[in-house]
Amino acid sequence: MLDVTAIDTFYGETQTLFGVSLSVQAGQVLALLGANGAGKTTVLRSILGLTRPRRGDIRFEGRSIVTRATHEIARAGIGWVPDDRRLCPTLTVAKNLSLGEKRTAFRAWSMTEVIDIFSPLKYLMSREAETLSGGEMQMVAIARALLGSPGLMLFDEPSQGLAPKIVDDVLGVIRRLKAAGIASIVVEQNADVALGVADRVVVLLHGQVAWSGEAAALATDAGLKRRLLGGLA
C-alpha cells in the first residue's frame, strides 16, 4: 500500500533522514522504533508532505505522492494522529471531529460508527477541546482521523502520556482498524507497546534504517532487542 524508497529529508540545511526505505501492506501494522531524535516523526512528516524529502520516492497505492500537496496526500487516504494530538483548542469536540470528515477511495466511517468505537465521545461532543484530558484528546484525534476514511493511519507516539488502561484501549483500536483492512504505521519510543500490535518493525538510528523485519523476530530475540533499542524496551 505504501512504499517509501530511499528518502533523504532535511530540516533547513540539516539532513535528518538518510536513504530511509520501508513499506506497509493493507491491514498491516508497521512499528517504527528508535531513540528520541532518530527521525521517526520526520518519516511521518515526509510521507504527509509536511517536510518534503529532497530525494527518494514515496508511493501510495502505486501512485507517487512525494511531490503532492499535503491536503492531496490526505485526500488520497492517509490519516495522521500527531504526537501532540493537535486539536483546535477553541472548537468543540463535535466541530473538531467534523473537520476531519471526508470521503476517499477507502471505506467511509460514519459518526455513529466512530462513537460506537469510542463510546466516551458521546458525552464529550459539546466540550471545548482544550478542556479534555490527555486520553480524551487522543481519542478525539484518532476518531477525527478515522472520519477521514483512511486506508493508512499514521500514529505518532500514541501511548505518550497516557495511563496503561488507555494505552490498551488505543492498541485495541489499532487492532480493530487492522481487522477492517486499514494499514498503520505506529511510531513509538516505548517498543513493547508497539510490538504488542505490530506485524513488522523498522528501527531507526540517527536517521537511517538500522534493522527491519518481523515483529515476532524482534520480540523473541532479547539480545537483538537490547542491541537495537538499548534502554527503551
Place this chain on the structure above:
Amino acid sequence: MAPGRLVPTFTPAMLVSWLLFATVPMWIERVGLYQYLGVEILIFAIYALAYNLVLGHAGLPSFGHGAFFGIGAYAFGLAQFNLAASLWVGLAVAVLAAGLGGTLVALFISHRRGIYYALMTIAFGQVFWFIAIKAHSITGGEDGLLKIERLPVALGIVTFDLRDNTALYYFVLAVFVGVSLLLWRLVHSPFGRIVKAIKQNETRARFVGYDVWRYKAAVLIISAALSGLAGGLFSMAQTSAFPDVMSLHYSGYVVMMTLVGGGLVSFWGPVVGAVAFFLARDMIGALTTGWMLWFGLFFVALVLFKPEGIAGIFAGLATRKHKTTSAPVSNPQPQER
C-alpha cells in the same frame, strides 16, 4: 569577518559617481534636463543613504522617516528666522532637531522589530505630520513655512552665494560626498559590524553580550539626524517647507527609491535609487501623470522577484568582488512543531 582585511575609504563605484556628479552642470541642460533636478537628486541621495542605515543595514522597517526629513526642513527655516541667518547654524539645528526627533522615537521602538517597529514608525510619522499641519503659528500649517532663504556659504575668507542652482548643486555635492564617506566608514566600523550581526540574528547578538537596544537606537538617531540634514538642504533649496514631506505617502518615496536602487544589498544602492526615482519622475512623468504608479509597480515587482534592486542586478552581472554589505535576510526558519 576577516579582522585583518583592509577596507578602502571608498569604492570605485563611489568615486566614479562623485566625479560623474561633479561634471553634471556641464551637460545637464544639453540632455534636456535642468540643474535643479541635480540638486533634488543629491539631496534625496543623502536622505536615502541615511534611511538605508535603518532599512538595509539594520534590517528595520521604518515607514515614518519623512518625519525626520520634515523636522530638518522646518528646523532650518525656523533657525534662520529666529536664531541666526547662518547656513552652518541652520544646518546644525536641522541635524540636531531631527536627531532629537529620532531620539524620541528610538526611545519607544528600539526594543522592537518587524511589524511592531513598522507600525510604530507609521504612528509617529502621522503624529509629527499632524503637528506640522496643526501648529500653524510655528510651521505655517498647510500653507507651509515660506520665504526661507538660501544662505551663503561663509568660509571666512570666501563666501559663495547659493542662490544660483549650480552653486547650490556643488555645495550639496560636497555635503553628499561627506555624508557618503561618513556612512561608509560607519558601516565598516565595529559599530557597523555589530549592527549587521543584529540584523542577521538579534537574539544571538544579545546572547553574545551586545546591548542590542542601544545599537538599534543609535542607528535610528544617526539616520534621523542625517535625514534632517537632507531636509534642511531641501527646504533651503525650495525656499520653503511643507507638511507633506512628513506624510506616509512621502515617507514611502524614500522607502521605494532605497529598495529599487538596491539598498538591501548594496551600500551605494540608495544613490542609484534616488537617480532612478527622479529620472523616472521627469522622464516618465513627461509622458503620463501616472508615473508614480509605474514606479510603485516596479517597486512591488522587485520586492517579489528581485529585492536586491538595480544594484543587485548589476552586482549579479558583474563580478562579486565588491559585495560589501549584508545579503538580504531570506532564510525561513524550518517549521518546527
Place this chain on the structure above:
Amino acid sequence: MGTLLNLLPHLVNGITLGLLFALIALGFMLILGLMEQINLAHGSLFALGAYFAYAICAPRLPLPPDVLGMWAAVPLGWRFAAAVVLAPILVAPFGLVLERLMRRTYGRDPLYGLLLTFGVAMVLEELIRMVWGTRDYILPVPREMSGGFIMLDLIWSTYRFWAAALAIVAMAGVWAIVERTRFGAMVKAGAHDSEIVQALGIDLTRLRVWVFVLGTMLAAFAGVVLAPLWGIRPHMGVDAVVPAFLIIVLGGVGSFWGAAIGGLLVGMVVGLSGAYASEWSMLSMYLLLIAVVTLRARGLFGKKSVLEV
C-alpha cells in the same frame, strides 16, 4: 451633569466608530490568523470601498451619458443601497490580486511582506489619485438616513445610528460565519495550526483565498459606511489599518470578542477625544497605538501573538 450629558452624542459617535473599526479589524484578523502576514494594504481596500461607493452614488461612472442619466434619476436611497452591496464586490478582485502577491512572500523574512504590502498600498493610493484626483469627496447620504434629531435636549446625528446598525448586522454576519459554519471552523483551525488542517485534507491555499476575499469585503464595506462620516481622500487608508492593528494588539489575534471590545475601546477614545478637540480625534488614535504598543505586547483575549517577531 450637563457636560456629561453633552458627551453622549460623542459616546454614540465613538461606539459607531468602534463598531466599524471592529469590522475592519475582524477582516484584518482573519487574514492575519491564516496567513501570518500583516497586510499594510488593508487600508487601501477600505479606501477603494469608499471610492467605489462614491462612484456609484454620486454618480460618477464611466457609462454612456443616457445610461448614466437613468442611473442618476434613481432615488439616492437605492443608489446608496447598491453602493453598500456592490462596492465590496467591486473591491474583491483587488483583494484576490493582493493575496496572490502575498503568497510569494509567505514563509520568507517578514520584512518582505511588509515592504510588499506597503508598496501595494502606495500603488493603490496612486491609482486612486489618478482615477479620482486628490481632492476630498463627500459620499452623499439619502435623506432618510441623514440629518439629525433632538432627544434629551441634545442633537444626534441620524446617520451614525444607521452606520452602527449596518456595522452590527455585518458583525453578526461575520460571527455567524466564523462560529456556525464549517468554513469558520476551518479558518479557526487553520489559524491555530496550518499543518493539521492540511493533513485533514483541507486545501489551505483555497481557504486563504476565501478568507482574503471576506476580509477585503469587510474592509470595503466599512469604507462605504464610514465614508459619510470621515470624508473620502486618497490617503484615508492609513486611518483604517492603524486602528485595525491597534485592536489586534489590544484584543489579540483570533478572538472575535477581543476584536469587538477592542474596537469599541478604540472607537470611544477617538469619539470622546473628538468631544474636546474635534481636529485632534484622529491623532488620539495614533497616540493610543504608541501607548498600547509601548505598554503591552500581548492581547487581552488572544493567546500567542503571531505578531511577536
